[in-house]
């Protein structure tokens with residue numbers, strides 16, 4: 001097996017899905033977390049080495065791979081989480097693509113577009129006054145226009161199903177659980193009207209390897 005190193009901020013963000021795939025597959029890796037203060041210097045180094053100045057980066061022995069979804073899909077494959085049937089694989093991909101898009105917008109929304117540096121070190125109380133604007137946003141435009149349409153579609157797709165595709169558990173299920181479980185932390189009632197999504201979120205979080213990772217991982221804001 002190659003040596004894997006995943007480099008990202010100390011955050012869930014675009015990397016947590018890959019960490020869940022590593023955990024599910026029992027694949028050893030180095031979980032490198034770059035301090036936000038050290039990022040400008042690190043970014044310059046990446047660019048001077050001809051790399052994209054963004055994270056995550058997955059180092060596989062001596063090769064460096066960028067783009068979070070390419071990285072996650074590769075580790076999902078290594079962990080047996082990508083359907084072998086091309087059509088089922090495409091169903092998983094489609095789900096991942098829509099979720100990755102709204103995940104990014106959600107993280108931007110909860111930090112009110114503030115720079116990462118200001119948001120990271122904070123302890124956020126989602127029921128407190130400093131989160132009032134975000135709660136209003138969720139009830140106003142953001143929930144109805146961005147999040148709920150995806151939840152409604154997923155709810156229909158998941159009805160009477162244990163997993164999204166006929167492959168059994170796939171990386172799409174892991175992302176559904178990771179992402180909506182994370183959003184539920186900020187909006188505890190988010191999934192109340194989507195019982196099939198809620199059940200899947202909890203089902204994945206109860207897989208032994210995932211449960212173990214969730215209790216061992218650093219707890220972060222985003």
Ligand SMILES: N[C@@H](CCC(=O)N[C@@H](CS)C(=O)NCC(=O)O)C(=O)O
Nearest residue numbers: 013014053054055056066067068069
């Ligand atoms: N399309 C890329 C986007 C990567 C990206 O925007 N990464 C952010 C963190 S989530 C980053 O490195 N931001 C810091 C910067 O651009 O200086 C991917 O999905 O990996």
